[in-house]
Structure formats: C-alpha cells, structure tokens
Amino acid sequence: MSHNRERRGRSPSFYARKSAEMTQMAPIIRNYRPEDWPDLQDIILRAENFGPEFIQHEKLRIDVFTRNPEFGTVLVAEDPVSHNSVGFAAVQYGWRALVIESIAVHHRYLRKGIGRELVEHIKKLGAEHPNADVLRVDTGDFMDYAQRFYESCGFKVGGLVSHYLSWHNDQIIYVLRLKD
Numbered sequence: 001m002s003h004n005r006e007r008r009g010r011s012p013s014f015y016a017r018k019s020a021e022m023t024q025m026a027p028i029i030r031n032y033r034p035e036d037w038p039d040l041q042d043i044i045l046r047a048e049n050f051g052p053e054f055i056q057h058e059k060l061r062i063d064v065f066t067r068n069p070e071f072g073t074v075l076v077a078e079d080p081v082s083h084n085s086v087g088f089a090a091v092q093y094g095w096r097a098l099v100i101e102s103i104a105v106h107h108r109y110l111r112k113g114i115g116r117e118l119v120e121h122i123k124k125l126g127a128e129h130p131n132a133d134v135l136r137v138d139t140g141d142f143m144d145y146a147q148r149f150y151e152s153c154g155f156k157v158g159g160l161v162s163h164y165l166s167w168h169n170d171q172i173i174y175v176l177r178l179k180d
C-alpha cells in the first residue's frame with residue numbers, strides 16, 4: 001500500500017489535519033500487515049515511555065506473532081480518512097489468559113478513543129477464545145495516564161510487582177474478567 005511509504009515524508013500539519021478529520025470517526029481495527037511497519041515504527045519512536053530502544057524488541061514480537069498466529073496477534077487501528085495506521089496492540093495468547101504486551105497510539109491521535117477501540121476488540125477476541133478467562137496487562141506505577149486508561153477500559157488492579165521489568169521497576173498488574 002503506497003500510503004505508508006508516502007506518509008513518511010508528510011509534514012506535522014498533515015497529521016494535525018487528518019487527526020482533526022478523524023475526530024468523529026471510529027478507527028478500523030484489523031490485523032497487522034507487513035506494510036504497516038513504517039507507521040508502527042513512527043508510533044513507537046514518538047510515544048511516551050516508548051522510543052528507539054523499543055523498536056527492535058517490538059519488531060521481533062510482531063514477527064513472532066505474525067508467523068505463529070496461535071501464539072499471539074497484532075491489531076492495527078487504521079484511520080478511515082487517511083488510511084494510515086495510527087495505533088496498534090500486540091496480544092499474547094497465554095494459558096487461560098490473553099496478555100496485552102504492547103499498546104500505543106500515534107501521538108497526534110491521542111484521546112480520540114482509538115486505544116479504547118483496540119481494547120474492546122481484544123476483549124472480543126478473549127471472549128471468543130476457548131480457554132481464556134482473563135485479560136491481563138501491566139504498566140509502570142509511575143504511568144498515571146496509562147493507569148487511568150486501563151481503569152476506564154474496565155481493568156481492575158490485580159497486584160503490584162516490584163523489580164518486574166528491571167531492578168527498581170515496579171509494575172501494576174491489571175486484570176479483566178472475560179467470561180462469567
């Protein structure tokens with residue numbers, strides 16, 4: 001798809017215009033395609049608490065899930081106006097739990113409900129999964145905005161784990177029941 005290649009050279013005003021046009025429209029949620037990678041790379045590079053050091057690991061995970069669909073999936077939120085990929089989520093299928101390993105939205109498209117749409121789609125995947133009864137995600141105890149986001153999507157705090165991602169890193173574990 002040429003729009004991905006074209007988009008890399010576009011100006012900030014292009015994104016501002018397109019994101020404003022999208023304000024009233026729901027994103028298209030679909031599976032990841034290899035041609036999404038330039039857009040996702042841009043999202044990861046600019047997202048708060050992400051950055052260049054995450055690129056290699058995120059790409060590795062996307063490749064693993066894409067080649068092994070029984071192990072996980074990558075969802076992309078597409079802007080219905082510009083057709084750019086403006087958000088993504090990588091979800092691992094664990095034993096009886098789906099785990100959101102990463103979720104991020106393009107910095108110019110924040111607070112338009114895209115993250116929530118991705119989570120709602122993941123909840124549906126979980127409800128249809130034969131074994132899963134929990135959706136799980138973790139976030140840094142310092143990341144207030146992410147905590148507000150997960151709580152607004154219906155997650156409950158399942159616990160706090162010290163020294164989780166690295167020594168001195170404390171993560172809050174969020175859980176959501178998929179089935180009664």
Ligand SMILES: CC(C)(COP(=O)(O)OP(=O)(O)OC[C@H]1O[C@@H](n2cnc3c(N)ncnc32)[C@H](O)[C@@H]1OP(=O)(O)O)[C@@H](O)C(=O)NCCC(=O)NCCS
Nearest residue numbers: 047048104105110111112113114115116139145148149152
């Ligand atoms: C977390 C993230 C994915 C949320 O995506 P989003 O599309 O902006 O979120 P939504 O618009 O769907 O927000 C849904 C609700 O979550 C809450 N929320 C989202 N962002 C928030 C913020 N910055 N501050 C407070 N509450 C917030 C609000 O209740 C919001 O509803 P409202 O806008 O009607 O008030 C996005 O902020 C992001 O990509 N951050 C950078 C990457 C990251 O930190 N990922 C999470 C790692 S654990």
